[in-house]
Amino acid sequence: MVLRNVAAPANYRALAAMPARYPDLGDAARRYFLGRGAYPARVAVRTPTGPVRPTLWSHHDMFTVNELFCRADYAASEEDRRVVDLGSNIGISALYFLSRGPEVRCRLYEPDERNVERLRENLDGFDDRYELEAAAVADFAGEADFGLSPSGRYGGLGVESGTSTRVRCLHVDAVLEEALSAWETIDVLKVDVEGMESRLLAAARPELLRRVRTIYVEGRRRELPIPDGFEARERCETVRLRPAV
Numbered sequence: 001m002v003l004r005n006v007a008a009p010a011n012y013r014a015l016a017a018m019p020a021r022y023p024d025l026g027d028a029a030r031r032y033f034l035g036r037g038a039y040p041a042r043v044a045v046r047t048p049t050g051p052v053r054p055t056l057w058s059h060h061d062m063f064t065v066n067e068l069f070c071r072a073d074y075a076a077s078e079e080d081r082r083v084v085d086l087g088s089n090i091g092i093s094a095l096y097f098l099s100r101g102p103e104v105r106c107r108l109y110e111p112d113e114r115n116v117e118r119l120r121e122n123l124d125g126f127d128d129r130y131e132l133e134a135a136a137v138a139d140f141a142g143e144a145d146f147g148l149s150p151s152g153r154y155g156g157l158g159v160e161s162g163t164s165t166r167v168r169c170l171h172v173d174a175v176l177e178e179a180l181s182a183w184e185t186i187d188v189l190k191v192d193v194e195g196m197e198s199r200l201l202a203a204a205r206p207e208l209l210r211r212v213r214t215i216y217v218e219g220r221r222r223e224l225p226i227p228d229g230f231e232a233r234e235r236c237e238t239v240r241l242r243p244a245v
Helices: 002-007 009-021 025-034 059-070 092-098 113-122 172-182 197-203
Strands: 082-086 105-109 130-133 136-138 142-147 164-171 186-191 212-218 230-235 238-243
Touching (some): 009 025, 009 059, 025 059, 082 092, 082 172, 092 105, 105 172, 113 130, 136 172, 164 172, 172 186, 197 212
Parallel strands (some): 105 130, 186 212
Antiparallel strands (some): 212 238, 230 238
């Protein structure tokens, strides 16, 4: 993984972007590169719609901020106005999408109660532009054990972490159907569900996926069942899927 990241051009673009993104570049760099700094902490980030200051709870959250706002793992623009975010964590990805433009609307899914509380804090001021379901998204509906992680970043269904909780699960098709009943298309579908990504892609009905303009999936291309009719492009730690022209 280290060698892959050293060779990834996206990491050098992220490095070049950091001075433009962080008003306090020194503090952000110390947190990101050296793991220094007390937490919780609010870190300011410049966005197209003005500065945001999410509360971060560990250096793992600083990694997330840099991956989204500098490396652009889920690159989106103001034109990407309808977003479904599976695995919203503490709201950093949603904050990235919502700060692209004033017309962006998000549907968010996050089962970890502690993450949900932090997400609501980080999205304060955007309340009228997102809907949140405190549930996991899977290839089945019902309940399941959800492994918790100390940082909140690496928990998931089937994750053996030593601590778990029982969570409600929604089938991925039900989630897509609900979004598409309100929207004609989904501009961005983000899937970061800690090891369940392949199962979700395989379980989603093709006719629903064809109504998504861009899918971002955490993982490696060779590990994913690429849906028929989609082109896949690897982007460091994520894969971008788009319908083939």
